[in-house]
Amino acid sequence: MNQNVLIVDDHAIVRSGIEILLTDKLESPFFYEADCFEKCLDILSNFKIDLVILDINLPEGLKTTMISKIRSINPIQKILIFSAHEEEEIKLKYIRAGVNGFVSKLEEEKNFIEAVIEILANGSSISNEFIFKANANNLIDSKDKLSNREMEVAKLLIKGFGNLEIANKLNLKMSTVSTYKNRIFEKLNVSNVIELVTIFNN
Incomplete structure (x- = not known):
């Protein structure tokens, strides 16, 4: 069975890079791409997506509102934030909003891959420490x-x-x-x- 992954980022090179990183790491992955949040919602409305990899710096600037909009389509949708930000407060803000994981683009590749695998397998890659915080x-x-x-x-x-x-x-x-x-x-x-x-x- 395919693992359907939706990559939402306005930079084509980032979307391609994510696909390259994950192709050999997931079981029969199928990748959808969206360069804007409107297209993201359209794909989610029409296809079963196992994981959304979401950049929070999209041109629409909806920030945490994006999480509630995604969840209005699928309340149990798994979401991994993949962002250029690494500040703890921003990470905590999105954890409070209900995401399943948060990885900075400044982290090592293995951290991103491990987060994707962990969310798909167990539903979350967030440590108890950050949940309590x-x-x-x-x-x-x-x-x-x-x-x-x-x-x-x-x-x-x-x-x-x-x-x-x-x-x-x-x-x-x-x-x-x-x-x-x-x-x-x-x-x-x-x-x-x-x-x-x-x-x-x-």
């Missing part, structure tokens, strides 16, 4: 977005209080607590209380 930074970035009441609810959730207990403690309706909980999860980009605890403890 991204979560911790996400909390710092998002704390100011939480209202005082949302922060109260969040602190009770991580202490193990259930919705009914929180409702009684804060004199709120159960439905109101559920609404606050959903807002907290959305703002902090978590899906359960265990993830919420992990963020607050880092």
